[in-house]
Amino acid sequence: MKEIAILNILRLEDVKKTYNGKCALSIDSLHIKSGTICGYLGRNGAGKSTTIKIIMGIELPDEGDVYFLNNRINHQDPGYKKYIGYCPDYPAVFEKLTVFEHLNFIAYLYGMDNKKEIESIIRKYIEHYEIEEYENTLIETLSRGNKQKVAIISSIIHNPKLLVYDEPTLGLDPLSMKQFKTMLNEYTQNGGTVFLSSHSLDTIEEIADSVTIIDKGQIVRNNIAVNDIRKALTSVEDYLLSVVEK
Ligand SMILES: Nc1ncnc2c1ncn2[C@@H]1O[C@H](COP(=O)(O)OP(=O)(O)OP(=O)(O)O)[C@@H](O)[C@H]1O
Structure with missing residues (x-):
């Protein structure tokens, strides 16, 4: 039992989401392995943000379940969010507070x-x-x-077990990108897990242990080791392009 809990920190099973009669997401199974950085890749509109919003309870699935540490998430009880850090692709910060006040809050x-x-x-x-x-x-x-940096710090301040990031590095300069990567490496060395949606494939190639690819709302590759992609003498970018439908 313990081994299963350690293996996959988060699971989505048979999750479906429809907007205005159009299927945006149809995930049979998505697993995030504990202690790893998993890159979540896909074309614009593939369903990455929708997946992340469902994990965070911002959107509810029409069908299916999300499990965090083997417990089915009940969105009426948001207690699980204490163990997850989230950062969307815009700086979700309280503009009228100072940096210190915000982080303290x-x-x-x-x-x-x-x-x-x-x-x-x-x-x-x-x-x-x-x-x-x-x-x-x-x-x-x-x-x-700088607002985005405050949002990133807000996501990790409580030392969560899992970081769920939706394009968190938009607007960061190269030095800040380096600081971001160092932060994630330290975080995973201390047992944390990262689920990182990004179009920055160089970053994914550099720091991710695995990639999961979504295309047209469906998971087409789950947890492919970046090392295996390298062994096949291809880049994450070429791998992604070979997997998604043109
Ligand atoms: N609130 C909404 N109402 C209607 N359709 C939506 C809504 N949110 C998302 N969609 C649709 O769901 C699909 C998946 O969108 P999503 O934002 O999850 O894609 P994404 O992979 O995050 O894209 P990007 O890389 O451009 O951010 C798209 O077809 C999008 O138009």
């Missing part, structure tokens, strides 16, 4: 109550992303990239 929402510990985690990440000078700055006055 997020920590509070996640039920963290040790003031010293919260401050030290906030400092660790704002130093990591080199945004110390904005600590007391109103978020609404930050650049898009």
